[in-house]
Amino acid sequence: MKPDDFSLLATLLKDQSGLVLTTDKVYLLESRLMPVARQFSMKSLEELAQAIRLKKDSRIVPAVVEAMTTNESLFFRDMKPFDQLKRLVLPKLMETRQSTKRIRIWSAACSSGQEPYSISMMLREEKATFGAWKVEMLATDLAQNMIDRAKEGVYSQFEVQRGLPITMLVKYFKQEGDKWRVDPSLRENIQFRTYNLLHDLTPLGQFDVVFCRNVLIYFDQPTKTKVLEAIAKRMAPDGVLYLGGAETVLGISDKFQPIPGERGLYGLTQAVSGAKPATPTLNAAAGGR
Structure with missing residues (x-):
């Protein structure tokens, strides 16, 4: 992933959700955001980042944030x-x-x-x-x-x-x-x-x-x-x-x-x-x- 694209996505996630991503978490972006890219008929995270820059579709940013948010939960967790x-x-x-x-x-x-x-x-x-x-x-x-x-x-x-x-x-x-x-x-x-x-x-x-x-x-x-x-x-x-x-x-x-x-x-x-x-x-x- 290009540094500029990583920076864009990391900044977006920090601003939108408080999630902090360091450069060693590129794999996390790739594993969670490629399904989002495919959802919007894109073949790469570079295309996804460019679409965010150009504000092509208002649904993209919420989809990115939701995909990156950890949703681990269970009933009576820790009791x-x-x-x-x-x-x-x-x-x-x-x-x-x-x-x-x-x-x-x-x-x-x-x-x-x-x-x-x-x-x-x-x-x-x-x-x-x-x-x-x-x-x-x-x-x-x-x-x-x-x-x-x-x-x-x-x-x-x-x-x-x-x-x-x-x-x-x-x-x-x-x-x-x-x-x-x-x-x-x-x-x-x-x-x-x-x-x-x-x-x-x-x-x-x-x-x-x-x-x-x-x-x-x-x-x-x-x-x-x-x-x-x-x-x-x-x-x-x-x-x-x-x-x-x-x-x-x-x-x-x-x-x-x-x-x-x-x-x-x-x-x-x-x-x-x-x-x-x-x-x-x-x-x-x-x-x-």
């Missing part, structure tokens, strides 16, 4: 976050929201929907505890094709075998040939929406819980800082943020601090440090927000 949500996070939030009985959860970069559906299943399993509460979920992803798949809620045998207990498969899915479709009830409290984390997050509203797992690892440090600080502005004072096991806020943003003893779970700095005694934390309940 620990869902246990924390059930055991610790939601009960503490319920103590401070008795007047509204409303909690908002954001699944950022939800891919094909396994994460929000896992949360929905957990809520259904704990209906005796959370049944009277309105738990709303927003599930977003950069890729429209992933959001379309999430809305459809149809998964292969391989996908449902990854992390999903057999009892929940039987209870919440209906088999259709060699595929499995989620029960429509699991979608009742989920709004699926295409959204870019690099854009203004204000229109999304405020959240009590944000899942943004295994996303920051693809960004450079300035982009990580930008995204974390934007998320902090959209969180309730006593809200919590979930990151992936290989991710951290240390040295990246001073807006969050790890919640002691809870791997992958972060609170806003003032809440965790106790800088504002009236602000509830996971370790000490206080007044409502």
